[in-house]
Amino acid sequence: MAEAVDRMEVLDEYRAILSGETRRVDVPAVESELTQLWKAAAEDTLEGQPVVRACVLNLVGYAQGDDVAQHINEVISQVSARHPSRSIIIVADPRAKSAGLRASISAHCQIPLAGGRQVCSEQITLHASGAAVDEVHGTVLPLLVPGLPVFLWWHDEPPPDNHLFQELLDSCDHLVIDSADFAPERTAALLTDLQRITQESDIALSDLNWSRLTHWRELVAQFFDASPGRQYLDRLDAVNVEIASIHGKQPDLTEGLLLIGWLASRLGWVLEEGALRPRLDAMSFKLKSGAGSVTVKLTPDPHHPGEGLHSLSLRAADGAVFAISRKADDETCGVVSAELPEGSGYSRVVQMDLPSEATLLSDELDSSGHDAAFEETLAQAVRFMDGGQ
Amino acid sequence: MTIEETVENPLRVGLRSQRTPEPNTLIIFGASGDLTQRKLVPALYDLSLEGLLPGGFSVVGMARRPKTHSEFRSEMKGAVAQHSRTKSLQPSAWDAFAANIYYCQAEFNDPGGYIQLASMLQKIESETGCHNRLYYLATPPRYYSEIAKRLGEAGLTASDDGWTRIIVEKPFGRDLASAAELNRTLLSVFSEDQVYRIDHYLGKDTVQNILVFRFANGIFEPIWDRRYIDHVQITMAESIGIEGRGGYYERAGVIRDIIQNHALQLLSLAAMEPPATFEPDAVRDEKVKVLRAVRPIPPEDAQESTVRGQYGPGVISGQRVAGYREEDRVEADSATETYLALRLFIDNWRWAGVPFYIRSGKRLPKRVTEIAIIFRQPPLALFPTTDGSRIEPNVLSITIQPDEGISLNFGSKVPGPGAALRIRPVEMDFRYGTSFGVAAPDAYERLLLDSMLGDATLFTRRDEVEAAWAFVNPITDGWTNPEPPSFPNYEAGTWGPDEADEFIQRDGRKWRRL
Ligand SMILES: NC(=O)c1ccc[n+]([C@@H]2O[C@H](COP(=O)([O-])OP(=O)(O)OC[C@H]3O[C@@H](n4cnc5c(N)ncnc54)[C@H](OP(=O)(O)O)[C@@H]3O)[C@@H](O)[C@H]2O)c1
Numbered sequence: 001m002a003e004a005v006d007r008m009e010v011l012d013e014y015r016a017i018l019s020g021e022t023r024r025v026d027v028p029a030v031e032s033e034l035t036q037l038w039k040a041a042a043e044d045t046l047e048g049q050p051v052v053r054a055c056v057l058n059l060v061g062y063a064q065g066d067d068v069a070q071h072i073n074e075v076i077s078q079v080s081a082r083h084p085s086r087s088i089i090i091v092a093d094p095r096a097k098s099a100g101l102r103a104s105i106s107a108h109c110q111i112p113l114a115g116g117r118q119v120c121s122e123q124i125t126l127h128a129s130g131a132a133v134d135e136v137h138g139t140v141l142p143l144l145v146p147g148l149p150v151f152l153w154w155h156d157e158p159p160p161d162n163h164l165f166q167e168l169l170d171s172c173d174h175l176v177i178d179s180a181d182f183a184p185e186r187t188a189a190l191l192t193d194l195q196r197i198t199q200e201s202d203i204a205l206s207d208l209n210w211s212r213l214t215h216w217r218e219l220v221a222q223f224f225d226a227s228p229g230r231q232y233l234d235r236l237d238a239v240n241v242e243i244a245s246i247h248g249k250q251p252d253l254t255e256g257l258l259l260i261g262w263l264a265s266r267l268g269w270v271l272e273e274g275a276l277r278p279r280l281d282a283m284s285f286k287l288k289s290g291a292g293s294v295t296v297k298l299t300p301d302p303h304h305p306g307e308g309l310h311s312l313s314l315r316a317a318d319g320a321v322f323a324i325s326r327k328a329d330d331e332t333c334g335v336v337s338a339e340l341p342e343g344s345g346y347s348r349v350v351q352m353d354l355p356s357e358a359t360l361l362s363d364e365l366d367s368s369g370h371d372a373a374f375e376e377t378l379a380q381a382v383r384f385m386d387g388g389q
Numbered sequence: 390m391t392i393e394e395t396v397e398n399p400l401r402v403g404l405r406s407q408r409t410p411e412p413n414t415l416i417i418f419g420a421s422g423d424l425t426q427r428k429l430v431p432a433l434y435d436l437s438l439e440g441l442l443p444g445g446f447s448v449v450g451m452a453r454r455p456k457t458h459s460e461f462r463s464e465m466k467g468a469v470a471q472h473s474r475t476k477s478l479q480p481s482a483w484d485a486f487a488a489n490i491y492y493c494q495a496e497f498n499d500p501g502g503y504i505q506l507a508s509m510l511q512k513i514e515s516e517t518g519c520h521n522r523l524y525y526l527a528t529p530p531r532y533y534s535e536i537a538k539r540l541g542e543a544g545l546t547a548s549d550d551g552w553t554r555i556i557v558e559k560p561f562g563r564d565l566a567s568a569a570e571l572n573r574t575l576l577s578v579f580s581e582d583q584v585y586r587i588d589h590y591l592g593k594d595t596v597q598n599i600l601v602f603r604f605a606n607g608i609f610e611p612i613w614d615r616r617y618i619d620h621v622q623i624t625m626a627e628s629i630g631i632e633g634r635g636g637y638y639e640r641a642g643v644i645r646d647i648i649q650n651h652a653l654q655l656l657s658l659a660a661m662e663p664p665a666t667f668e669p670d671a672v673r674d675e676k677v678k679v680l681r682a683v684r685p686i687p688p689e690d691a692q693e694s695t696v697r698g699q700y701g702p703g704v705i706s707g708q709r710v711a712g713y714r715e716e717d718r719v720e721a722d723s724a725t726e727t728y729l730a731l732r733l734f735i736d737n738w739r740w741a742g743v744p745f746y747i748r749s750g751k752r753l754p755k756r757v758t759e760i761a762i763i764f765r766q767p768p769l770a771l772f773p774t775t776d777g778s779r780i781e782p783n784v785l786s787i788t789i790q791p792d793e794g795i796s797l798n799f800g801s802k803v804p805g806p807g808a809a810l811r812i813r814p815v816e817m818d819f820r821y822g823t824s825f826g827v828a829a830p831d832a833y834e835r836l837l838l839d840s841m842l843g844d845a846t847l848f849t850r851r852d853e854v855e856a857a858w859a860f861v862n863p864i865t866d867g868w869t870n871p872e873p874p875s876f877p878n879y880e881a882g883t884w885g886p887d888e889a890d891e892f893i894q895r896d897g898r899k900w901r902r903l
Contacts, residue, residue: 214404219440221400226411226443228518230398266399333481338444344518346412346444348437349485351475373403 014040018120022106027139030103030124037105041120054084054119057365058150060140060168061089068155069125078358080108080121083365086145087123090136092164096129101136103127137167149173151365157182160193169203176364178208178357179254180308187254188385195378198370206364209255210374212308212355214363216324217262219336219350220312223322228340232316238295239263242311242325244304251300253283254381255309260296261381262373269294271380276387285384291317306331307354326352410841411551412445413521414513416506418497418536419528420450420461424558426468429527432833434469437486438479441838445517447489449509453496461492474831489513497532503543510545520551523841526558533557534574541578556585556840559650560641561849564865565858572851581851585840590651591847592832592839595793599658599760600672602787602795609785610663612764614739619782621745622761622901623655626753628705630881631727635718642725647749649861653680654849655789656745659760660735669846673853680856682737691867696889697874698728700752703881710752710881724873727751730889731864732896746893748900752881757903758789784901 014037017023025033038053059076063069069091076087104127109120124143128136144150152172159165169175175197182190198205224233241256263269269287276285283298304310311325319341326334327349334352339345355363401407415433417425436442450461466487470478493509495502514520524540526533537555540546547553557575562568575584590596603609612618625647631638638646657676664671686694701712713719713727728750735745764783784798839847878886884900893900 215440217400218404218406221398221404222409222440222443224398224400225408233398233400263400266402327481330479330481333479335485336440336444340518342518344445344516346517347485348442348444349479349482350440351438351479351482371403 010036011040017105018107018109020106020109022104022125024102024104027101027103027126030105030143033105034122034124037107037122054121055086055145055148056083057085057148058144059083059085059087059153059365060144060150060172061087061153061155062092062165062168063089063155064092064094066091072153072155073123073125075358075361076121076123077108078356079362079365081110081119082362084119084121085365086143086148087121088140088143089123089125090133090140090164091125091127092133092136093127093129094133099130099132101126101128101132101139103139134163137164137171140168141171144171149368151176153177153361155181157186157190158194160190160197169197169201172203174204174206174364174367176206176208176361178360179258180209180212180252182254184250184252184254187252188382191378191382191385195375195382198375204367204370205374205378206367206371207258207374207378208357208360208364210258210371210377211360211363212255213259213262215352215355216259216309216312219324219334220263220314220322222336223314223338228342228344229320229322229338232318232320232322232340233267234289235291235316235318236263236267236289236294236314237292237317238313238315239297240311240313240315241296241298241309242301242304243298244301244306244308244310251302253281253298253300254385256298257283257381257384258377259309259312260298261377261379261384264380265376266373271383276384283384304328406441408842409441409443410446410838411521412443412517412519413523413551413841414447414449414510415523415525415837415841416449416451416510417525417527418451418532419526420492421452421454421464422527424527425450426465427472428831428833429525429837430465431469431472431474432831432837434483434486435474435831436834436838438475438482442841445519447491447513447517449491449493449506449513451493451495451497451502451506453494455494456492458490458492462487462490465490474834497528497535497539500539500542503539503545507543507545520548522548522551522553524553524555526556530558530560530563534571537575537578546578546583552583552843553579554583554585554840554843555579556587556836558587559589560645561586561650561854562858563640563645565855565862568854568858572855576851582845584851585845586849586851586854587836588650588654588847588849589832589836590654591849592834592836593789594835595789596655596658597847598793599655599787599789603659604663613762615741615743617764618743619763619765620743620896620898621659622763623652623659623745623747623759624761624901624903625652625655625747625749625758626756626884626903627749627751628753628756628882630700630710630713630752631716631719633717635716638727639719639723639725643727643729643749643751644861644865648729648731648747649857650849652747652749653857653860655758655760656680656683656733656747657853659762659787660740660745662739667846669844669848670850672846673850677850677853677856678737679735680853680860682735682740683860684734684736685860686731686733686864686867688863688867688870691864694732695864695868696728696730696886696892697726697868698730698750698879698886698889699723699725699874699876700727700750700879700881701877703752703883705752705754705882712877712881713751714877724876726876728753728879728885728889730885730892732892733860744896746898746900748885748889750879750885753884754882755903756791759786759901759903760789761786761901763898786901 017037061072063072069089072089104125106123107120126136126139150172151174152168153176158177179187194205197203223229243251243256245251264287269289271287281300285296287294306326313321313323315321321339324334324336332353333349335347336350337347491509493506526536562571657679660679661675664675699713714721714723730748733745762785766782786796788794
């Protein structure tokens with residue numbers, strides 16, 4: 001009898017975790033507690049359909065402070081339906097005086113299809129403070145599920161010489177960052193460091209700021225898939241980009257420079273030495289192209305109601321203009337238009353939802369290795385940022 | 390070779406889609422019909438919203454009743470608002486899309502209508518500078534030949550500098566002779582590479598996944614043959630009835646509605662040899678080889694080798710539903726089958742002696758489409774069961790709808806001591822929705838885009854259609870002579886007639902419980 005009551009209590013406790021509660025556990029016992037959790041869930045027939053534990057990757061998140069950790073937690077919960085994973089969130093407080101490490105476990109459960117089974121992802125949260133922060137990788141590494149890719153999502157400026165960062169990098173396949181969150185004056189140096197990391201190791205780099213451009217790249221590419229647009233691709237001579245604020249900060253040119261970097265790397269445009277003095281506000285410079293030169297202009301527009309990139313126009317020598325811009329009155333849509341000298345042309349409206357952080361992360365988790373187009377873009381963008389040095 | 394050299398547009402490197410279609414005009418015959426409103430125009434709008442249609446894309450709808458362009462646009466707006474996959478209609482996106490929709494009023498047999506169409510196309514194309522045309526036959530099937538011929542007469546089956554293609558809806562013929570006749574007519578004015586015969590089943594992501602599953606995973610192919618497989622069951626069950634399409638269904642029956650096209654397509658995909666490449670003709674060559682190797686069921690064996698059923702009234706999900714003979718536009722003594730079970734063999738090296746059981750029906754307990762591979766028992770019963778029963782065979786099942794996924798059943802020891810081992814089947818289950826929780830795009834979106842891109846992989850070729858009819862024809866011939874079974878012979882909401890169970894039990898097997 002007493003045994004049965006105990007069992008009921010255990011079951012209740014695990015059910016609470018599956019319905020979203022966090023449970024504190026001893027650090028060495030994390031793995032065995034998770035095993036208990038899934039065992040209890042598998043035996044729990046009271047709710048009808050059993051839960052399914054699914055895991056296609058390891059996702060290690062790094063956050064400084066509880067607010068960021070909370071945010072990461074929400075994003076992971078949103079991506080877990082598409083990417084069920086074992087996630088390990090490190091909540092770091094390196095400035096705390098005393099060293100300490102606490103662990104807790106929780107789960108993200110969803111019913112992906114109406115009437116389907118409940119699918120759960122597990123999450124381990126490690127709170128590390130003081131000197132313990134530097135050593136937390138020792139706890140993380142044994143918790144990684146073997147044989148599955150490891151994504152490290154560093155939700156902050158990555159500090160290249162930081163011990164923990166280095167140790168975690170050694171065990172991961174993908175590093176995910178968001179260069180929109182970097183301080184503009186440090187972006188060039190940080191991206192240069194990251195570029196070096198990807199060159200020197202097998203680690204694939206994902207920048208959420210680059211993912212923000214995917215839809216833009218798709219729309220730009222469409223202009224030149226077929227004639228009559230195709231013939232102007234090699235004759236482009238001007239690019240104009242306008243950028244609004246992102247994350248409520250001053251407009252940051254990085255996203256625009258990535259877009260220009262992409263065009264330059266794909267079309268063979270090069271920056272000539274000394275042609276550019278890097279600036280953090282408006283920028284205007286010339287690139288050398290096969291047909292002559294391309295004038296590039298990036299203009300921040302802090303008063304535009306949107307977020308990030310809001311318009312792009314490409315002009316060819318003969319007067320052809322290809323343009324994409326978000327609608328001012330409806331930020332979820334954009335106008336895509338082409339005007340060609342022979343009098344033909346078109347204008348259409350397409351959906352251009354601002355992707356959420358969860359959507360961006362989810363796209364990156366889909367990738368399975370190095371993104372050569374991004375790495376070549378980054379090499380160019382970094383040159384624009386540091387003036388071609 | 391650098392990546393750039395393999396793609397024409399250097400900006401495509403690293404992007405998921407490798408190209409967008411060239412600017413083109415889609416001409417829908419039967420533009421006020423049910424298919425246009427429920428599927429085609431909503432799919433086009435969704436594609437356009439996602440930016441997947443080219444700039445310079447237009448639609449011309451052709452039908453009989455008089456209406457203005459703007460009346461037609463507002464009809465289509467209503468259809469999109471009701472049937473689009475994207476939640477709410479975006480007014481600015483709709484306006485931009487609708488600006489390129491036109492209506493052409495004509496009787497399909499009136500040559501004047503085609504002259505009018507030609508001048509509309511000329512006007513549209515002078516603005517875009519592109520001469521690519523895609524015709525879509527969304528009309529009652531009796532007009533397919535008529536329209537093709539008239540297009541030929543009007544010189545509209547080819548253009549000077551652009552492509553011209555034609556999509557033909559199902560049903561493609563109602564027997565081998567009529568399908569062959571339709572092919573002849575189409576191919577007298579178009580060439581085979583212009584003709585896209587649609588089987589919307591092939592546009593489903595999961596159906597394409599059958600090939601990925603078989604040929605991208607090294608572990609399945611070696612056991613995918615007669616040495617390891619006992620038999621295969623293909624089930625295509627629907628819980629709905631005929632949804633007001635009595636007139637059509639009376640002449641079709643499940644054999645023409647499902648078996649001749651969708652079921653035989655699934656059979657080909659499950660049984661085909663690996664294609665040399667994933668090129669359209671390489672894939673279709675292998676599929677058609679399967680159909681050619683299917684052992685014919687001659688008319689005299691049709692009774693023996695098939696079980697027909699027709700539903701009577703019954704209860705589905707707690708709702709009383711009418712029997713087939715009570716449906717609208719159905720004869721009170723109709724002999725049309727709404728259920729069919731059959732057994733066939735594929736006489737080739739891989740499948741010799743392995744029976745394939747196919748069953749499909751309306752008003753069955755639930756909607757499910759599945760291919761199940763039932764493996765042979767191990768050669769020796771090493772583990773005696775406590776009750777003397779045999780261990781359940783391994784089953785690999787590929788579910789196509791509604792909950793797409795793959796599962797594998799195998800025997801495992803029940804924990805605990807004891808001399809006699811207790812072995813129970815356990816299921817290893819993979820659901821696409823679980824690992825990749827996203828809504829798949831609509832089949833019509835995929836197929837429309839593919840036909841604009843000139844990719845015919847997912848469309849049925851002439852020889853495929855004819856091979857499928859060549860199998861079905863003798864069966865329907867065999868049914869005409871003897872008295873049809875006494876219909877109705879199954880209650881709506883049950884798994885078909887009892888004879889279907891006896892049919893498979895005669896071979897010492899049973900239908901999977903789904
Ligand atoms: N509906 C579906 O879900 C579905 C699914 C799979 C395949 N299909 C196939 O798709 C095809 C179309 O089906 P549906 O259900 O859309 O047909 P439907 O609703 O009957 O529509 C027929 C269309 O053809 C037009 N039409 C008929 N006779 C005409 C004539 N003599 N001249 C000019 N226009 C004429 C009608 O125009 P008016 O309105 O002006 O008379 C109407 O627009 C059929 O072959 C069907 O088998 C349909």
